[in-house]
Amino acid sequence: MVEAKLGTGQHLLGLRGMSAEEITSILDRAAYWENYPEKVAKVLNGKFVANLFFENSTRTRTSFEIAEKRLGTEVINFSAAESSVQKGESIYDTVRTVESMGIDAAVIRLKPIGLLAEMANKIKVPLINAGDGNNEHPTQALLDLYTMRKHFGHIKGLTVSIVGDIQHSRVARSNLWALQAMGAQVRLCAPENMRAKELEAFAPYVTIEEALRSDVVMMLRVQLERHDQGMIRSAEEYRAQYGMTVERAAKMAPHAIIMHPAPVNRNVEIDDELVEHPKSHIFAQMSHGVPIRMAVVERALHN
Incomplete structure (x- = not known):
């Protein structure tokens, strides 16, 4: 070695x-x-x-x-x-x-x-x-990049979409900086009230449909307590609009993978049956x- x-x-x-x-x-x-x-x-x-x-x-x-x-x-x-x-x-x-x-x-x-x-x-x-x-959460982003490189053999040239509460996410920020440094194209996807406006100069915001057309779709954990603050109406509505449902996963390219920094709110960010689906690398991320x-x-x- x-x-x-x-x-x-x-x-x-x-x-x-x-x-x-x-x-x-x-x-x-x-x-x-x-x-x-x-x-x-x-x-x-x-x-x-x-x-x-x-x-x-x-x-x-x-x-x-x-x-x-x-x-x-x-x-x-x-x-x-x-x-x-x-x-x-x-x-x-x-x-x-x-x-x-x-x-x-x-x-x-x-x-x-x-x-x-x-x-x-x-x-x-x-x-x-x-x-x-x-x-920032640098070691989380590093293990995310490690997971991508191990799966694809490279990071440069990959398209990675980060989906969820970008505004409050240190994981999204560390991934954005590291992925761009390594030559990947980063896209962000979030409800209007969960967008970090200052990041628009570095990566475009896209629709969930556009996000699915990526090599990697990284779902972020939604803090359900934000429902009490009025940022999300309900977990069910968030899933319907931004969750990785079985139907959405079927639209991804055959080679594309799903990631998540965990812990996962099952049936909110990701449907339960997708958490350990062959497309999902969530537990691989944890092991790295x-x-x-x-x-x-x-x-x-x-x-």
Whole structure:
């Protein structure tokens, strides 16, 4: 197996502005780890990584923890619900405190946009973005690109349509920046009140019918609580207008695939019988999260 070239001690705050070469190096290293013959490599023995989640996400945190342990690191899991943040301590003070205890890197998920970049200028250890507000979710996009490349053999030239609540989606943004850097054509599809107007300069909004004429149709999770805020009238209406129904899936090209960052609201974004359909790569995406995060953590701690 060929080892990809990695940078040294780098933050991963987002994918906007990252070069195709750097993205490719992460994808290549993830392929190395996916095919690694042993469960635990211990290449980062003696390193301490803190998972600091100021916003809940069991899937992402578990994926990072498995990746870290497979690399041989010592893992410290931190939940904001159990911390002094609930008592008024700032997120920065908490991260700075954990840094002072001797960690070597931190994986951070938080709601405030821009705070992670500010902290990166003050915190001396590498920081990895596990999702910040509706800004970016870089490791999710990297595992999405990895899934596409593994299936098609390439990313350049693919047409990818991202469907759903674009306005509130960090997944959509990270995918947009990374896919365009890699030479893919990105199209967005969303109800009028779920569009991010600032992204129109980078990718066109298309109808659901146009979105189906893509190599990849990526459905986004709809937060059903937005029904209470009046953004969607009902789950049934959203499915009828923007969901991946059996009828819509039948209109896709034979080679095209369906993706979703999960968790899935079955029979809302995607009909139940399509979740594990041959066209669906949802569970493949999930399986790729660990090797991608192994590559990202190793990149942060590589000497």
